[in-house]
Amino acid sequence: MDAINGLAMGFSVLFTPENLYFCFLGSLVGTLVGVLPGIGPLAALALLLPVTFQLAPVAGLGMLCAIFYGAMYGGSTTSILVNIPGEAASVVTALDGHAMARQGRAGSALGIAAIGSFIAGTISLVALTFFSPLLASVAISFGPPENFGLMVLGLVSTLYMIGGSKVKGVLMIALGFLAATVGMDIVNGQDRFTLNNVNLAGGIEILSVVIGLYGLSEILTNCETIVKNQLLAEKIRGLWPSFKDWKASWKPMMRGSFLGFFLGLVPGGGPVTASFVSYTLEKRLAKNPERFGNGAIEGVAGPEAANNAAVSGGMIPLFTLGIPGNAVTALLLGALVIQGVQPGPTFITQRPDLFWGVVASMYVGNVFLLLLNLPLIGLWVQCLRVPYRVLFPLILLLAIVGTYSANKNVFDLWVMLGFGVVGYILRKLQYEFSPFLIAFVLAPMLEQSLRQSMVMSPHGMFIFAERPIAACLIGISLILAVLVFRQRKLNQPGGDI
Amino acid sequence: MIERGLNLLWVVLGLATMANAWALGLFGSMGPDSGLFPMICGVTITLCGLLLMIKKSTLVENPEWPASTGCRRILGVLGGLVGLTVTLPYLGFAISSALTTFVLLQTIERSRVLESVVLTLVSVSVIVYVFGHLLGMSLPRGPWGW
Numbered sequence: 001m002d003a004i005n006g007l008a009m010g011f012s013v014l015f016t017p018e019n020l021y022f023c024f025l026g027s028l029v030g031t032l033v034g035v036l037p038g039i040g041p042l043a044a045l046a047l048l049l050p051v052t053f054q055l056a057p058v059a060g061l062g063m064l065c066a067i068f069y070g071a072m073y074g075g076s077t078t079s080i081l082v083n084i085p086g087e088a089a090s091v092v093t094a095l096d097g098h099a100m101a102r103q104g105r106a107g108s109a110l111g112i113a114a115i116g117s118f119i120a121g122t123i124s125l126v127a128l129t130f131f132s133p134l135l136a137s138v139a140i141s142f143g144p145p146e147n148f149g150l151m152v153l154g155l156v157s158t159l160y161m162i163g164g165s166k167v168k169g170v171l172m173i174a175l176g177f178l179a180a181t182v183g184m185d186i187v188n189g190q191d192r193f194t195l196n197n198v199n200l201a202g203g204i205e206i207l208s209v210v211i212g213l214y215g216l217s218e219i220l221t222n223c224e225t226i227v228k229n230q231l232l233a234e235k236i237r238g239l240w241p242s243f244k245d246w247k248a249s250w251k252p253m254m255r256g257s258f259l260g261f262f263l264g265l266v267p268g269g270g271p272v273t274a275s276f277v278s279y280t281l282e283k284r285l286a287k288n289p290e291r292f293g294n295g296a297i298e299g300v301a302g303p304e305a306a307n308n309a310a311v312s313g314g315m316i317p318l319f320t321l322g323i324p325g326n327a328v329t330a331l332l333l334g335a336l337v338i339q340g341v342q343p344g345p346t347f348i349t350q351r352p353d354l355f356w357g358v359v360a361s362m363y364v365g366n367v368f369l370l371l372l373n374l375p376l377i378g379l380w381v382q383c384l385r386v387p388y389r390v391l392f393p394l395i396l397l398l399a400i401v402g403t404y405s406a407n408k409n410v411f412d413l414w415v416m417l418g419f420g421v422v423g424y425i426l427r428k429l430q431y432e433f434s435p436f437l438i439a440f441v442l443a444p445m446l447e448q449s450l451r452q453s454m455v456m457s458p459h460g461m462f463i464f465a466e467r468p469i470a471a472c473l474i475g476i477s478l479i480l481a482v483l484v485f486r487q488r489k490l491n492q493p494g495g496d497i
Numbered sequence: 498m499i500e501r502g503l504n505l506l507w508v509v510l511g512l513a514t515m516a517n518a519w520a521l522g523l524f525g526s527m528g529p530d531s532g533l534f535p536m537i538c539g540v541t542i543t544l545c546g547l548l549l550m551i552k553k554s555t556l557v558e559n560p561e562w563p564a565s566t567g568c569r570r571i572l573g574v575l576g577g578l579v580g581l582t583v584t585l586p587y588l589g590f591a592i593s594s595a596l597t598t599f600v601l602l603q604t605i606e607r608s609r610v611l612e613s614v615v616l617t618l619v620s621v622s623v624i625v626y627v628f629g630h631l632l633g634m635s636l637p638r639g640p641w642g643w
Binding site: 170171174181190216223224389393401405408424425428429454 | 499528531537539542561562570571573590597605606627628633637
């Protein structure tokens with residue numbers, strides 16, 4: 001099935017009232033999550049993950065994707081209006097967006113952010129449509145050694161992209177693997193690290209892990225202080241950018257779209273990295289870089305386009321190789337696995353309805369988001385007035401009911417609480433969670449590939465040197481690993497901003 | 498201090514994992530056994546823990562731990578969640594979550610009584626309605642059947 005026919009089938013799958021409703025709901029919730037400070041997209045995705053298990057796969061996954069890129073759209077609103085990024089990818093938008101708002105150009109900044117996000121989202125979706133089947137057709141010939149090499153490369157790339165200590169990154173990967181090995185060994189049925197607790201025989205529930213690490217630890221961090229909302233008092237007008245704004249923005253938008261797409265594609269990349277790199281690039285290319293930070297519209301257009309494009313880019317390795325490039329796609333992989341779907345090279349051919357349905361839902365969600373973000377901007381501004389104490393009980397109860405919903409087991413709540421407390425402490429000590437989550441999700445496949453590879457060859461580990469593609473992938477991983485540890489300065493994205 | 502303690506904990510965890518993995522067996526007649534992968538994890542955790550203990554540059558300078566008020570709020574939330582988890586099987590979701598939410602709003606957020614009652618009722622009703630009715634999920638019920 002070619003891409004055009006596949007997409008047509010995707011739209012036919014999507015166009016049911018239920019699927020469209022949940023796609024719209026995801027866009028709405030995502031924008032809200034992006035707008036409201038105090039809950040990030042990852043925490044929201046973690047908390048809402050259990051909701052989607054009750055839905056049909058296309059509706060559930062379409063909703064999760066919409067929440068993710070909806071948060072990218074919504075995050076720019078708080079960055080521009082109150083200088084508080086709703087999520088990490090909008091941090092750079094605040095630099096020039098809020099400066100524009102202070103100069104009375106909030107409307108232009110919001111407009112260019114929404115339109116730029118839409119254009120970049122659409123460009124990267126077109127690339128996703130045509131590129132995914134191509135990559136899947138190549139990856140279909142991969143055996144266990146190649147899959148193992150690919151996963152190792154993905155994990156090493158994650159290390160390359162994270163900020164902070166790389167040793168802590170490696171440690172988090174190993175801890176993620178260890179957490180995933182708890183339970184019964186699928187090969188020989190032997191219990192591993194269960195501490196004779198029957199509740200651990202089935203392994204640690206992914207929902208307890210993600211809700212604890214991302215949801216509860218964020219709730220605890222927010223509890224440290226009373227969150228006070230501040231709002232720009234001025235009325236927002238002139239959302240449609242002027243000719244001058246368009247002229248200054250279209251090139252950064254295009255550059256941001258392509259840069260974001262490719263950075264999303266690379267394991268370890270993602271919206272945050274893409275927005276920082278795009279800002280740095282625009283600043284370097286600008287004739288007057290001193291304007292940046294003082295209301296340069298290019299500093300809004302580029303990063304906003306890049307972070308939205310990165311969302312679609314990140315879906316390609318997930319859908320075609322089964323490799324999540326960042327924490328959000330790791331969460332989506334978890335959602336797919338719980339739905340009984342294993343993403344990988346055969347995903348497009350075995351479940352074309354689901355793959356193309358989700359891709360179609362991303363196109364439609366992108367349109368929903370443009371409609372939600374431009375005409376309804378006033379509503380989102382009002383949402384900024386909602387005090388945190390109103391949301392606090394709902395967020396807390398969502399964490400509880402979401403965790404409980406997986407197995408209807410109180411033990412999972414204790415696990416979630418444990419991960420929440422550990423997550424809070426690790427946040428303070430600047431440990432990143434994405435390597436842990438990616439390793440936790442990939443571990444079963446990685447271990448299986450390793451064991452299958454070693455059984456396949458009489459030479460044990462040397463099979464990775466005997467197979468050319470696997471050898472290349474492992475070789476690149478080793479080179480990358482050396483580079484990771486040779487980096488003298490910490491790899492903070494956008495370090496020269 | 499906390500970070501040094503944590504680094505030591507990683508080393509202990511890594512060594513314990515290695516010991517447990519050894520007991521599981523690294524290689525069997527069919528090739529790699531259950532303990533091989535955990536052994537790799539254990540070795541990595543131990544080495545990383547040791548590196549973190551040795552390398553001073555990895556220590557976070559002045560980690561932003563909360564002040565005493567912040568600590569009380571965090572402990573309050575955790576206490577509330579522990580209470581909810583303990584009472585959930587006995588009182589059911591509606592009662593235990595309503596009690597916890599009300600107490601937390603009163604103590605942590607210091608909301609007015611009427612505001613706390615309204616927020617509690619709205620939050621619990623929304624969650625019970627969405628999860629219990631719309632999504633058809635069976636939430637724990639108390640002795641009164643709800």
